[in-house]
Amino acid sequence: MTAFTRLTSKAVPLLLDDVDTDIITPIGRVLQGREAMVKYAFEPLRFDETGAPRADCPLNDPVFQGAEILLAGANFGCGSSRETAAWAVKALGFRAVVATGFGAIFESNCFRNGILPVSLPSDAVRALAETARDGGDLSLDLDARSVDDGRTRLTFPISDFRREGLLRGVDELDLILGRLGDIAAFEAADRALRPWVSPVRPSAAVAPNLSDGR
Amino acid sequence: MRPATLFEKLWNAHRIADVGDGADLIRIDRHFLHDLSGPLSLKMLGDRGLRVRAPQLTFAMADHGVPTAPGAWLEGNERALQALRAACARHGVRLFDLGSAEQGIVHVTGPELGLTLPGLSIVCGDSHTSTHGAFGALAWGVGNTEVLHVLATQALVVPRPATMRIRCEGRLAPGVAAKDLILTLIGRLGTAGASGHAVEFAGTAIDAMSMEDRMSLCNLATELGATFALIAPDAVTEAYVRDRAYAPRGAEWTDAVAAWRRLPTDPEATFDSEVVADAAAVAPQVTWGVTPQDVAGIDGRVPDPAAAPDPATRRRWEAALDYMGLQPGAPISGVAIQNVFIGSCANGRLGDLQAAAHVVRGRRVPAHVRAWIVPGSQAVSQAARAEGLDRVFLDAGFAWREPGCSMCLGMNGDVVAPGERCVSTSNRNFVGRQGPGARTHLASPQMAAAAAVAGALVDVREILR
Numbered sequence: 240m241t242a243f244t245r246l247t248s249k250a251v252p253l254l255l256d257d258v259d260t261d262i263i264t265p266i267g268r269v270l271q272g273r274e275a276m277v278k279y280a281f282e283p284l285r286f287d288e289t290g291a292p293r294a295d296c297p298l299n300d301p302v303f304q305g306a307e308i309l310l311a312g313a314n315f316g317c318g319s320s321r322e323t324a325a326w327a328v329k330a331l332g333f334r335a336v337v338a339t340g341f342g343a344i345f346e347s348n349c350f351r352n353g354i355l356p357v358s359l360p361s362d363a364v365r366a367l368a369e370t371a372r373d374g375g376d377l378s379l380d381l382d383a384r385s386v387d388d389g390r391t392r393l394t395f396p397i398s399d400f401r402r403e404g405l406l407r408g409v410d411e412l413d414l415i416l417g418r419l420g421d422i423a424a425f426e427a428a429d430r431a432l433r434p435w436v437s438p439v440r441p442s443a444a445v446a447p448n449l450s451d452g453r
Numbered sequence: 454m455r456p457a458t459l460f461e462k463l464w465n466a467h468r469i470a471d472v473g474d475g476a477d478l479i480r481i482d483r484h485f486l487h488d489l490s491g492p493l494s495l496k497m498l499g500d501r502g503l504r505v506r507a508p509q510l511t512f513a514m515a516d517h518g519v520p521t522a523p524g525a526w527l528e529g530n531e532r533a534l535q536a537l538r539a540a541c542a543r544h545g546v547r548l549f550d551l552g553s554a555e556q557g558i559v560h561v562t563g564p565e566l567g568l569t570l571p572g573l574s575i576v577c578g579d580s581h582t583s584t585h586g587a588f589g590a591l592a593w594g595v596g597n598t599e600v601l602h603v604l605a606t607q608a609l610v611v612p613r614p615a616t617m618r619i620r621c622e623g624r625l626a627p628g629v630a631a632k633d634l635i636l637t638l639i640g641r642l643g644t645a646g647a648s649g650h651a652v653e654f655a656g657t658a659i660d661a662m663s664m665e666d667r668m669s670l671c672n673l674a675t676e677l678g679a680t681f682a683l684i685a686p687d688a689v690t691e692a693y694v695r696d697r698a699y700a701p702r703g704a705e706w707t708d709a710v711a712a713w714r715r716l717p718t719d720p721e722a723t724f725d726s727e728v729v730a731d732a733a734a735v736a737p738q739v740t741w742g743v744t745p746q747d748v749a750g751i752d753g754r755v756p757d758p759a760a761a762p763d764p765a766t767r768r769r770w771e772a773a774l775d776y777m778g779l780q781p782g783a784p785i786s787g788v789a790i791q792n793v794f795i796g797s798c799a800n801g802r803l804g805d806l807q808a809a810a811h812v813v814r815g816r817r818v819p820a821h822v823r824a825w826i827v828p829g830s831q832a833v834s835q836a837a838r839a840e841g842l843d844r845v846f847l848d849a850g851f852a853w854r855e856p857g858c859s860m861c862l863g864m865n866g867d868v869v870a871p872g873e874r875c876v877s878t879s880n881r882n883f884v885g886r887q888g889p890g891a892r893t894h895l896a897s898p899q900m901a902a903a904a905a906v907a908g909a910l911v912d913v914r915e916i917l918r
């Protein structure tokens with residue numbers, strides 16, 4: 240996974256609360272495959288009923304073209320666990336999302352996809368949005384846990400575990416695979432401790448009928 | 454020993470290693486796959502040249518994309534299920550497929566089959582996995598990459614959450630459901646109210662609940678932002694689990710029960726935060742907006758954005774009312790509806806259908822209302838039919854569908870038409886969740902049944918009077 244250390248970029252101010260993962264990647268588009276999913280990311284916000292782009296949506300504003308930071312409101316990415324939402328945010332070119340708060344699964348999906356999610360109080364996000372609208376750049380420094388808009392420098396909270404992981408570009412699967420010895424030892428001890436955990440295989444289980452009885 | 458909460462006991466029992474910086478490597482006892490998230494992650498596994506580490510702990514379900522009318526497949530969904538079938542066959546994973554008596558929504562069938570047990574750690578690539586916490590299991594939803602991690606290693610790296618207890622004291626009034634209690638809590642605490650927390654529900658109202666109601670409660674804890682929802686196992690839990698197809702038997706049952714009885718939070722243990730709720734004061738709830746926190750009592754009114762506490766809330770309410778086609782300050786009761794959906798992993802169990810049937814019996818759904826019953830599983834469907842509930846609903850003008858996620862998420866052909874209203878027993882009223890432009894009002898099965906026969910949002914207690 241690519242490491243994240245510093246980023247200076249324009250930012251798109253999308254200060255809505257509760258932008259859920261059904262908005263970021265609507266299920267109909269997910270089913271149409273990756274291309275449609277990315278093309279129609281944030282569809283209810285970016286396009287009207289006729290499919291025409293909404294001029295008033297900051298994501299469509301040419302002024303913010305090329306921005307790598309997304310500014311958002313409270314509870315961004317709440318809802319469904321679909322990781323497609325993080326993939327789409329990344330595919331739109333964003334490497335960081337600064338929001339008032341995140342849905343838990345989306346936030347954790349971000350880390351696994353090299354996207355830095357930053358939580359700040361709503362006044363702070365609003366102030367950053369002002370800078371962004373004035374055409375200013377934001378600078379994120381993960382090592383220092385800071386965001387700077389040229390006027391103010393703020394620090395943001397992030398767990399050491401997540402920070403280290405992003406800084407070093409750790410692939411979590413590699414980390415776990417490196418612990419297979421611990422896992423096997425746990426399994427052996429646990430089998431003796433909690434034998435009831437292994438599911439009983441019912442002998443009278445109904446055989447799955449692959450021909451679709453409907 | 455230091456007093457511990459239910460959460461801490463579960464966490465400690467599954468901790469393989471401390472990986473530093475506030476995160477642990479956690480052992481996974483059960484892994485559920487489904488036809489939406491499963492095929493993707495199984496493909497990722499294949500791409501990395503890895504195999505399923507513990508196929509005997511992995512179970513797959515056909516639910517999200519399946520048609521609820523025979524054969525009415527949407528393109529792509531059948532292909533996804535075929536991919537899941539092929540991958541399950543290759544890796545030796547049991548799939549509860551269409552046509553099997555065990556098929557249904559993962560959060561309904563897991564408990565029904567006795568795959569969900571107290572004391573286990575359970576994950577699924579689905580945000581409502583919190584449902585299984587009703588058994589006193591460490592259960593949470595994960596993303597596709599984490600599903601891959603579990604498939605490959607049967608373990609996950611998890612940051613330790615904070616703990617919260619929500620004490621619900623008193624008894625729910627007649628006509629008021631567990632769904633109303635959790636919607637009230639979401640309205641009060643907000644959709645991020647329990648964000649980053651493991652929430653334990655406790656108190657006399659929880660003690661008095663059936664397992665099905667406890668599952669509805671834990672299901673919607675996800676809409677509180679909770680990472681984990683938990684209820685301590687008790688005699689009600691044991692009675693539910695006993696003799697289920699995959700549940701332990703004989704000496705293993707005795708061992709298991711002994712372990713489960715040590716799980717409840719110790720009296721001296723403390724939580725990072727505590728909330729107290731008066732269950733007796735809860736009224737039937739209906740959502741009026743586009744997140745589950747946009748909720749009010751059926752005797753309440755649509756809020757007026759002019760009276761919002763701050764500009765951001767005002768803009769949010771304006772947008773919600775615009776999408777929902779509701780007038781500021783209008784009474785919620787009396788709003789005309791066109792669709793009713795009773796089903797989903799929130800409220801698609803036998804008790805939910807019984808509660809709805811009690812309201813519907815001897816009444817008729819007006820011709821302009823499309824009302825659906827979608828049992829949460831084949832087992833629910835069969836048990837309901839054995840009681841004659843299907844007749845009650847069919848006689849009243851409901852449609853009786855095949856089990857699946859159906860209109861909960863609008864990916865299987867079951868959708869609400871743009872601009873139409875649907876009273877839904879599911880858990881999400883997001884923009885477009887039930888189809889583009891669909892207007893969702895979340896409610897309990899009783900309230901959904903009442904709306905179906907009245908053709909409008911109505912207080913179920915008036916219908917039953």
Ligand code: SF4
Nearest residue numbers: 581797798858861862
């Ligand atoms: S019923 Fe709805 S919420 Fe439950 S698993 Fe299916 S799609 Fe998800």
